[in-house]
Amino acid sequence: MNKEHINVWEEDRIGIIQLNRPKALNAINRKMVDEIVDQMQAFDQEDQIRVILIKGDNRAFAAGADIEEMMEETPLSLELLDPFAVWDKISLIKKPTIAAVNGFALGGGFELALHCDLIIAAEDATFGFPEIKLGVMPGAGGTQFLTKAMGRRKALEWIWLGEPMSAREALHYGVINRIVAPELVDEEAIRLARQLSNQAPISLRLIKEAVQAAEDQSLLEGKKIERKNFYVAFASEDQNEGMRAFKEKRPPHFKGV
Ligand code: HXC
Numbered sequence: 679m680n681k682e683h684i685n686v687w688e689e690d691r692i693g694i695i696q697l698n699r700p701k702a703l704n705a706i707n708r709k710m711v712d713e714i715v716d717q718m719q720a721f722d723q724e725d726q727i728r729v730i731l732i733k734g735d736n737r738a739f740a741a742g743a744d745i746e747e748m749m750e751e752t753p754l755s756l757e758l759l760d761p762f763a764v765w766d767k768i769s770l771i772k773k774p775t776i777a778a779v780n781g782f783a784l785g786g787g788f789e790l791a792l793h794c795d796l797i798i799a800a801e802d803a804t805f806g807f808p809e810i811k812l813g814v815m816p817g818a819g820g821t822q823f824l825t826k827a828m829g830r831r832k833a834l835e836w837i838w839l840g841e842p843m844s845a846r847e848a849l850h851y852g853v854i855n856r857i858v859a860p861e862l863v864d865e866e867a868i869r870l871a872r873q874l875s876n877q878a879p880i881s882l883r884l885i886k887e888a889v890q891a892a893e894d895q896s897l898l899e900g901k902k903i904e905r906k907n908f909y910v911a912f913a914s915e916d917q918n919e920g921m922r923a924f925k926e927k928r929p930p931h932f933k934g935v
Pocket of ligand 1: 702703706741743744745784786789809812817818
Protein backbone atom coordinates (compact mmCIF):
# COMPACT_ATOMS: atom_id res chain seq x y z
CA MET A 679 0.00 0.00 0.00
CA ASN A 680 3.05 2.28 0.15
CA LYS A 681 3.27 5.30 -2.12
CA GLU A 682 6.15 7.48 -3.25
CA HIS A 683 6.36 9.67 -0.14
CA ILE A 684 4.29 7.85 2.48
CA ASN A 685 4.13 4.39 4.00
CA VAL A 686 0.68 3.10 4.80
CA TRP A 687 -0.57 0.21 6.89
CA GLU A 688 -3.42 -0.91 9.14
CA GLU A 689 -3.15 -2.20 12.68
CA ASP A 690 -6.05 -3.02 15.01
CA ARG A 691 -8.58 -0.97 13.03
CA ILE A 692 -6.16 1.99 12.99
CA GLY A 693 -5.11 3.36 9.60
CA ILE A 694 -1.51 4.53 9.82
CA ILE A 695 0.23 6.98 7.47
CA GLN A 696 3.95 7.49 7.92
CA LEU A 697 5.60 10.41 6.12
CA ASN A 698 8.59 9.05 4.28
CA ARG A 699 11.12 11.56 2.96
CA PRO A 700 13.64 11.09 5.77
CA LYS A 701 16.57 12.70 3.91
CA ALA A 702 14.63 15.98 3.71
CA LEU A 703 13.23 15.67 7.28
CA ASN A 704 9.90 14.68 5.71
CA ALA A 705 9.53 18.08 4.02
CA ILE A 706 6.09 18.11 2.44
CA ASN A 707 5.96 18.54 -1.31
CA ARG A 708 2.80 18.70 -3.40
CA LYS A 709 2.90 15.01 -4.27
CA MET A 710 3.17 14.11 -0.59
CA VAL A 711 0.16 16.25 0.39
CA ASP A 712 -1.87 14.64 -2.38
CA GLU A 713 -0.85 11.18 -1.17
CA ILE A 714 -1.66 12.01 2.46
CA VAL A 715 -5.06 13.47 1.60
CA ASP A 716 -5.96 10.58 -0.76
CA GLN A 717 -5.01 8.04 1.88
CA MET A 718 -6.91 9.82 4.65
CA GLN A 719 -9.99 9.89 2.44
CA ALA A 720 -9.55 6.18 1.64
CA PHE A 721 -9.27 5.30 5.34
CA ASP A 722 -12.28 7.49 6.08
CA GLN A 723 -14.33 5.34 3.69
CA GLU A 724 -13.04 1.95 4.90
CA ASP A 725 -15.48 0.25 7.25
CA GLN A 726 -12.88 -1.60 9.29
CA ILE A 727 -10.84 1.57 10.03
CA ARG A 728 -11.95 3.49 13.11
CA VAL A 729 -9.09 5.97 13.64
CA ILE A 730 -6.44 7.57 11.40
CA LEU A 731 -2.92 8.11 12.71
CA ILE A 732 -0.21 10.23 11.03
CA LYS A 733 3.41 10.01 12.04
CA GLY A 734 6.91 10.81 10.84
CA ASP A 735 10.12 9.20 12.04
CA ASN A 736 12.37 9.75 15.04
CA ARG A 737 14.02 12.89 13.66
CA ALA A 738 11.04 14.68 12.21
CA PHE A 739 7.30 14.61 11.90
CA ALA A 740 7.85 17.10 9.06
CA ALA A 741 10.19 20.12 8.86
CA GLY A 742 7.76 22.13 6.75
CA ALA A 743 6.70 22.49 3.17
CA ASP A 744 9.47 21.63 0.71
CA ILE A 745 11.45 24.85 0.43
CA GLU A 746 13.17 23.79 -2.80
CA GLU A 747 9.84 23.21 -4.47
CA MET A 748 8.48 26.51 -3.12
CA MET A 749 11.42 28.44 -4.55
CA GLU A 750 10.08 27.69 -8.04
CA GLU A 751 6.67 29.22 -7.34
CA THR A 752 5.39 32.51 -8.74
CA PRO A 753 2.25 34.39 -7.67
CA LEU A 754 0.57 33.14 -10.81
CA SER A 755 1.63 29.50 -10.40
CA LEU A 756 0.25 29.62 -6.87
CA GLU A 757 -2.96 31.33 -7.93
CA LEU A 758 -3.55 28.95 -10.84
CA LEU A 759 -2.69 25.72 -9.03
CA ASP A 760 -3.97 26.81 -5.61
CA PRO A 761 -1.76 24.14 -4.04
CA PHE A 762 -2.88 24.67 -0.45
CA ALA A 763 -6.61 24.23 -1.17
CA VAL A 764 -6.28 20.44 -1.02
CA TRP A 765 -5.48 20.72 2.71
CA ASP A 766 -9.13 21.69 3.33
CA LYS A 767 -10.08 18.11 2.53
CA ILE A 768 -8.34 17.01 5.73
CA SER A 769 -10.83 19.12 7.69
CA LEU A 770 -13.64 17.10 6.10
CA ILE A 771 -12.38 13.74 7.38
CA LYS A 772 -15.08 12.32 9.67
CA LYS A 773 -13.10 9.77 11.66
CA PRO A 774 -10.81 10.79 14.55
CA THR A 775 -7.33 11.77 13.40
CA ILE A 776 -4.22 11.69 15.58
CA ALA A 777 -0.75 13.13 14.90
CA ALA A 778 2.17 11.39 16.62
CA VAL A 779 5.05 13.88 16.65
CA ASN A 780 8.72 13.10 17.19
CA GLY A 781 11.39 15.69 16.36
CA PHE A 782 10.48 18.67 14.18
CA ALA A 783 6.95 19.75 13.33
CA LEU A 784 7.62 23.06 11.59
CA GLY A 785 5.71 25.21 9.13
CA GLY A 786 3.58 22.96 6.94
CA GLY A 787 4.54 20.04 9.23
CA PHE A 788 3.04 21.87 12.20
CA GLU A 789 0.01 22.68 10.06
CA LEU A 790 -0.43 19.02 9.18
CA ALA A 791 -0.38 18.12 12.89
CA LEU A 792 -2.82 20.97 13.63
CA HIS A 793 -5.22 19.59 11.02
CA CYS A 794 -5.44 16.45 13.17
CA ASP A 795 -7.93 16.19 16.03
CA LEU A 796 -5.40 15.12 18.66
CA ILE A 797 -1.63 15.58 18.90
CA ILE A 798 0.70 13.35 20.92
CA ALA A 799 4.30 14.56 21.05
CA ALA A 800 7.70 13.62 22.36
CA GLU A 801 8.78 15.82 25.26
CA ASP A 802 11.73 16.95 23.13
CA ALA A 803 9.70 17.61 19.98
CA THR A 804 9.96 21.06 18.39
CA PHE A 805 7.02 22.92 16.91
CA GLY A 806 6.98 26.31 15.26
CA PHE A 807 6.26 28.55 12.31
CA PRO A 808 9.65 29.70 10.95
CA GLU A 809 8.09 30.97 7.68
CA ILE A 810 8.71 34.62 8.58
CA LYS A 811 12.43 33.87 8.42
CA LEU A 812 11.92 32.84 4.79
CA GLY A 813 10.08 36.08 4.08
CA VAL A 814 6.69 34.39 3.91
CA MET A 815 4.03 33.19 6.37
CA PRO A 816 1.99 30.09 7.20
CA GLY A 817 -0.34 29.21 4.33
CA ALA A 818 -2.13 25.97 5.18
CA GLY A 819 -4.17 27.07 8.19
CA GLY A 820 -1.40 27.85 10.67
CA THR A 821 -2.57 31.37 11.55
CA GLN A 822 -6.10 30.11 12.08
CA PHE A 823 -5.42 26.93 14.05
CA LEU A 824 -2.84 28.50 16.33
CA THR A 825 -5.02 31.53 17.08
CA LYS A 826 -7.99 29.33 17.91
CA ALA A 827 -5.77 27.25 20.20
CA MET A 828 -3.88 29.96 22.09
CA GLY A 829 -5.59 33.26 21.36
CA ARG A 830 -4.59 36.24 19.23
CA ARG A 831 -1.76 37.72 21.27
CA LYS A 832 0.21 34.54 21.83
CA ALA A 833 -0.34 33.35 18.26
CA LEU A 834 0.96 36.64 16.88
CA GLU A 835 4.00 36.50 19.13
CA TRP A 836 4.90 32.99 17.99
CA ILE A 837 4.24 33.51 14.29
CA TRP A 838 5.86 36.96 14.17
CA LEU A 839 9.00 35.83 15.94
CA GLY A 840 9.13 32.44 14.19
CA GLU A 841 10.86 30.88 17.15
CA PRO A 842 10.76 27.17 17.99
CA MET A 843 8.07 26.16 20.45
CA SER A 844 8.98 23.32 22.80
CA ALA A 845 6.53 20.47 23.33
CA ARG A 846 6.09 21.67 26.90
CA GLU A 847 5.11 25.15 25.71
CA ALA A 848 2.75 23.68 23.12
CA LEU A 849 1.16 21.59 25.85
CA HIS A 850 0.93 24.58 28.18
CA TYR A 851 -0.96 26.62 25.55
CA GLY A 852 -3.36 23.77 24.77
CA VAL A 853 -1.96 23.30 21.27
CA ILE A 854 -1.21 19.61 21.81
CA ASN A 855 -2.79 16.92 23.99
CA ARG A 856 -0.02 14.96 25.67
CA ILE A 857 3.74 14.68 25.87
CA VAL A 858 5.62 11.47 26.53
CA ALA A 859 9.20 10.22 26.35
CA PRO A 860 10.37 10.13 22.70
CA GLU A 861 10.53 6.34 22.60
CA LEU A 862 6.92 6.11 23.84
CA VAL A 863 5.25 8.39 21.29
CA ASP A 864 4.12 5.64 18.93
CA GLU A 865 2.96 3.42 21.79
CA GLU A 866 0.97 6.22 23.41
CA ALA A 867 -0.59 7.28 20.10
CA ILE A 868 -1.60 3.70 19.31
CA ARG A 869 -2.95 3.24 22.84
CA LEU A 870 -5.11 6.34 22.46
CA ALA A 871 -6.20 5.26 18.97
CA ARG A 872 -7.18 1.82 20.31
CA GLN A 873 -9.21 3.44 23.09
CA LEU A 874 -11.04 5.54 20.51
CA SER A 875 -11.54 2.57 18.21
CA ASN A 876 -13.58 0.89 20.96
CA GLN A 877 -15.95 3.85 21.27
CA ALA A 878 -19.18 4.01 19.30
CA PRO A 879 -18.02 5.15 15.83
CA ILE A 880 -21.16 7.11 15.03
CA SER A 881 -20.92 8.98 18.33
CA LEU A 882 -17.28 9.77 17.57
CA ARG A 883 -18.14 11.41 14.26
CA LEU A 884 -21.21 13.23 15.58
CA ILE A 885 -19.12 14.60 18.45
CA LYS A 886 -16.34 15.68 16.06
CA GLU A 887 -18.85 17.59 13.94
CA ALA A 888 -20.40 19.27 17.00
CA VAL A 889 -17.03 20.27 18.49
CA GLN A 890 -15.96 21.64 15.10
CA ALA A 891 -19.14 23.74 15.10
CA ALA A 892 -18.05 25.26 18.43
CA GLU A 893 -15.06 26.73 16.57
CA ASP A 894 -16.81 27.68 13.36
CA GLN A 895 -20.31 28.77 14.36
CA SER A 896 -22.15 30.92 16.86
CA LEU A 897 -23.10 29.37 20.22
CA LEU A 898 -26.73 29.08 19.13
CA GLU A 899 -25.87 27.41 15.81
CA GLY A 900 -23.39 25.12 17.54
CA LYS A 901 -25.98 24.06 20.09
CA LYS A 902 -28.44 23.32 17.29
CA ILE A 903 -25.91 21.04 15.61
CA GLU A 904 -25.15 19.33 18.92
CA ARG A 905 -28.85 18.75 19.57
CA LYS A 906 -29.49 17.43 16.07
CA ASN A 907 -26.53 15.08 16.37
CA PHE A 908 -27.76 13.83 19.75
CA TYR A 909 -31.09 12.98 18.12
CA VAL A 910 -29.35 11.32 15.15
CA ALA A 911 -27.38 9.08 17.53
CA PHE A 912 -30.71 7.50 18.46
CA ALA A 913 -30.99 6.18 14.90
CA SER A 914 -27.99 3.92 15.52
CA GLU A 915 -28.00 0.33 16.78
CA ASP A 916 -25.06 1.34 18.93
CA GLN A 917 -27.28 3.65 20.99
CA ASN A 918 -29.49 0.68 21.71
CA GLU A 919 -26.49 -1.53 22.44
CA GLY A 920 -24.83 1.07 24.71
CA MET A 921 -27.90 1.61 26.87
CA ARG A 922 -28.82 -2.09 26.96
CA ALA A 923 -25.25 -2.98 27.98
CA PHE A 924 -25.52 -0.49 30.84
CA LYS A 925 -28.74 -2.11 32.05
CA GLU A 926 -27.27 -5.60 31.70
CA LYS A 927 -24.09 -4.52 33.54
CA ARG A 928 -21.73 -5.64 30.73
CA PRO A 929 -19.35 -3.75 28.41
CA PRO A 930 -20.97 -2.56 25.17
CA HIS A 931 -19.94 -3.98 21.82
CA PHE A 932 -20.25 -1.22 19.24
CA LYS A 933 -20.57 -1.98 15.54
CA GLY A 934 -20.68 1.46 13.98
CA VAL A 935 -24.23 1.13 12.69
C1 HXC B 1 13.24 21.16 2.05
C2 HXC B 1 14.41 20.57 3.95
C3 HXC B 1 13.47 21.23 4.76
C4 HXC B 1 12.35 21.87 4.11
C5 HXC B 1 14.99 20.38 6.03
N1 HXC B 1 15.33 20.07 4.77
N2 HXC B 1 13.85 21.10 6.06
N3 HXC B 1 14.30 20.55 2.61
N4 HXC B 1 12.30 21.82 2.76
N5 HXC B 1 11.40 22.49 4.79
C6 HXC B 1 16.50 19.29 4.34
C7 HXC B 1 17.79 20.10 4.47
O1 HXC B 1 17.94 20.94 3.33
C8 HXC B 1 18.83 18.99 4.50
O2 HXC B 1 19.04 18.52 3.18
C9 HXC B 1 18.12 17.89 5.28
O3 HXC B 1 16.72 18.18 5.20
C10 HXC B 1 18.50 17.89 6.75
O4 HXC B 1 18.31 19.20 7.27
P1 HXC B 1 19.44 20.01 8.06
O5 HXC B 1 19.09 21.45 7.93
O6 HXC B 1 20.80 19.59 7.60
O7 HXC B 1 19.19 19.47 9.53
P2 HXC B 1 19.46 20.23 10.91
O8 HXC B 1 20.75 20.98 10.86
O9 HXC B 1 19.26 19.20 11.98
O10 HXC B 1 18.31 21.32 11.00
C11 HXC B 1 16.97 20.93 11.13
C12 HXC B 1 16.01 22.13 10.86
C13 HXC B 1 16.37 22.77 9.51
C14 HXC B 1 16.18 23.14 12.01
C15 HXC B 1 14.59 21.59 10.88
O11 HXC B 1 16.43 21.74 8.52
C16 HXC B 1 15.40 23.80 9.06
O12 HXC B 1 15.39 24.92 9.57
N6 HXC B 1 14.54 23.44 8.07
C17 HXC B 1 13.61 24.37 7.48
C18 HXC B 1 12.44 24.60 8.41
C19 HXC B 1 11.44 25.58 7.81
O13 HXC B 1 11.79 26.72 7.51
N7 HXC B 1 10.21 25.13 7.62
C20 HXC B 1 9.13 25.96 7.10
C21 HXC B 1 9.13 25.83 5.62
S1 HXC B 1 7.95 26.94 4.89
P3 HXC B 1 20.54 18.27 2.64
O14 HXC B 1 20.30 17.87 1.19
O15 HXC B 1 21.27 19.55 2.82
O16 HXC B 1 21.04 17.15 3.50
C22 HXC B 1 6.47 26.19 5.07
C23 HXC B 1 5.30 26.91 4.45
C24 HXC B 1 4.03 26.12 4.62
O17 HXC B 1 6.37 25.17 5.67
C25 HXC B 1 3.04 26.56 3.58
C26 HXC B 1 1.77 25.71 3.61
C27 HXC B 1 1.94 24.28 3.22
